[in-house]
Amino acid sequence: MVTNLPAEARARWVKYLEARTTEEKIRALEDFLSSVPKHKGTENLVAWVRRKLSELREELEESKKRRGGGPSFFVEKHGVAQVVLFGYTLSGKSSLFNALTNARSRVTGLPYTTMFPLPGMVNYEDIQIQLVDTPPFVPEAVSGRVSWGARLVGLARNADALLIVLDSTSDSVEQLRNIMGDLENAGIVLRKPRGRVQIERSKAYSGIRLAKMGKISGGTEDDVRKLLESYRVFNALVKIYGEVSLDDVEKALFEALVYKPSVVILNKTDLLSSEAVERQLRELREVAPYLQILPASATTGVGLEVVPKYLFTILELIRVYTKEPNSKEPSREPLVIPKGSTVEDAVKYIREEFLKYFKYARIWGPSAKYPGEKVGLDHVLSDGDVIEIRTHIRGI
Numbered sequence: 001m002v003t004n005l006p007a008e009a010r011a012r013w014v015k016y017l018e019a020r021t022t023e024e025k026i027r028a029l030e031d032f033l034s035s036v037p038k039h040k041g042t043e044n045l046v047a048w049v050r051r052k053l054s055e056l057r058e059e060l061e062e063s064k065k066r067r068g069g070g071p072s073f074f075v076e077k078h079g080v081a082q083v084v085l086f087g088y089t090l091s092g093k094s095s096l097f098n099a100l101t102n103a104r105s106r107v108t109g110l111p112y113t114t115m116f117p118l119p120g121m122v123n124y125e126d127i128q129i130q131l132v133d134t135p136p137f138v139p140e141a142v143s144g145r146v147s148w149g150a151r152l153v154g155l156a157r158n159a160d161a162l163l164i165v166l167d168s169t170s171d172s173v174e175q176l177r178n179i180m181g182d183l184e185n186a187g188i189v190l191r192k193p194r195g196r197v198q199i200e201r202s203k204a205y206s207g208i209r210l211a212k213m214g215k216i217s218g219g220t221e222d223d224v225r226k227l228l229e230s231y232r233v234f235n236a237l238v239k240i241y242g243e244v245s246l247d248d249v250e251k252a253l254f255e256a257l258v259y260k261p262s263v264v265i266l267n268k269t270d271l272l273s274s275e276a277v278e279r280q281l282r283e284l285r286e287v288a289p290y291l292q293i294l295p296a297s298a299t300t301g302v303g304l305e306v307v308p309k310y311l312f313t314i315l316e317l318i319r320v321y322t323k324e325p326n327s328k329e330p331s332r333e334p335l336v337i338p339k340g341s342t343v344e345d346a347v348k349y350i351r352e353e354f355l356k357y358f359k360y361a362r363i364w365g366p367s368a369k370y371p372g373e374k375v376g377l378d379h380v381l382s383d384g385d386v387i388e389i390r391t392h393i394r395g396i
C-alpha cells in the first residue's frame, strides 16, 4: 500500500489532515498529490486522491450554492439511521419512497423527475429509519462524467446504508453491475469486508486509543500506534472490527474504501411472470451472492412489508431499553446502538460518568441467562434487552 511514501509526501499529508476549510483541503491535497511518486504501489492512493479532490470541488460548489440560498444536496440525518435510495431513472425510487414513508415525492413517469434529495421516515416497530429519495444514478460509461455523479456518491458515502432499486422490466443484471462498478470506483463497496477500521481523529482523545471489537493480524497495538504516529496522528480513537491488518489501518487513514450495507429491491415485478422474476433473482444473486435481493412492486405494495426489517438488519443495530432501579417499566424509547455493544458501551451512551461509579447491571431479555441476570461491563447486549444500571451513587 502506501507505506513507502517519501517524508515530503507524509508531511504534506499532515497538512491535508489539518486543513479546516474545503478550499484548504483542496489545496493541500493537490500539493500532496504532486509529491506522491506514481507507480503500481501508489495506484490506489492516487486514484483515491483524485476522487477525493473531485468530491471536495463538488462540495465547494455545493456550499457556495447553499450560501446563495439554492437547493442543497446535503440531507441532515434523523431517526436511527439514514438510508439512501440508489437506482436508474424510472426504476421506481420515488414510488417506493412514497410507499415506504410518510413523505411524498413526485412521480410523473418522465425521466429525471427527482432533481434533489428528499427525506422521509420509515417506521420499523418502535423506531424510525430515515429514507432519502434521490436523483437517478447515471453510469459513468453513459454520462462520461464523474463529477455529475459525485454529489450522488457523496450522498451515498454519507449514508448509513443504501437501498438499491432495479427495474425488472429492463436488464436488471446490467443495472446492478454498473451501480456496483461505479460505486466501487468511487471507493464504496457493498460487500462486507472481513474486518474494518475506523479512525476518529480528535484532540479530545489525548493519545491513540484502540477499541478492539476484533483483532489485528500480523501486528500489535504498538505497531498501530507507531504507524499512526509516522503520519503524525497522535490523538485518535481507532476502532477495529473483525480481522484487520496493519495495511487496513493505513488504508483507513486514507479512507480508501468504505463499506455500505445494502438491500436491493427488484421492482415492478407486477409486470412480469413469476418465472421471469425467479430467473432474474437467480442471475442477480450470482452477481452479488452477499446481497439481500427482494422482489417487490411499488405499485401493488407486494414485497414491501419486509423492507423495514431488512433495513434494520443490515444496519446492524440493537435496541436497548433502560430501566431505573426502582421502576417497573423500562423506557419506551430504546437506546439504538451498534450490534456487539457491551454494557460498557451502553453506559457510555447513557451517561459516561456512570462508568466511574459502576457497580453492576441487571439484564432482562434475549441476552440474559435468566430475567434480571447480574452482569459486568463486558457483557454483550442483544436487540430487545432491558438494562438496569447500578452505581455507587446513592439512589441510582
Ligand SMILES: Nc1nc2c(ncn2[C@@H]2O[C@H](COP(=O)(O)OP(=O)(O)O)[C@@H](O)[C@H]2O)c(=O)[nH]1
Residues within 6 Å of the ligand: 087, 088, 089, 090, 091, 092, 093, 094, 095, 096, 106, 107, 108, 109, 110, 111, 112, 113, 114, 136, 267, 268, 269, 270, 271, 296, 297, 298, 299, 300
Ligand atoms: N407497474 C409498475 N410501475 C411502477 C412501479 N414502480 C414505479 N412504477 C412506475 O414507473 C415510473 C417511474 O417511477 P418513479 O417512482 O418516478 O421512478 P424514479 O425515477 O426511480 O423515481 C412511474 O410511471 C411509476 O408509476 C411498479 O412497481 N410497478
Ligand SMILES: [Mg+2]
Residues within 6 Å of the ligand: 093, 094, 095, 106, 113, 114, 134
Ligand atoms: Mg424519482
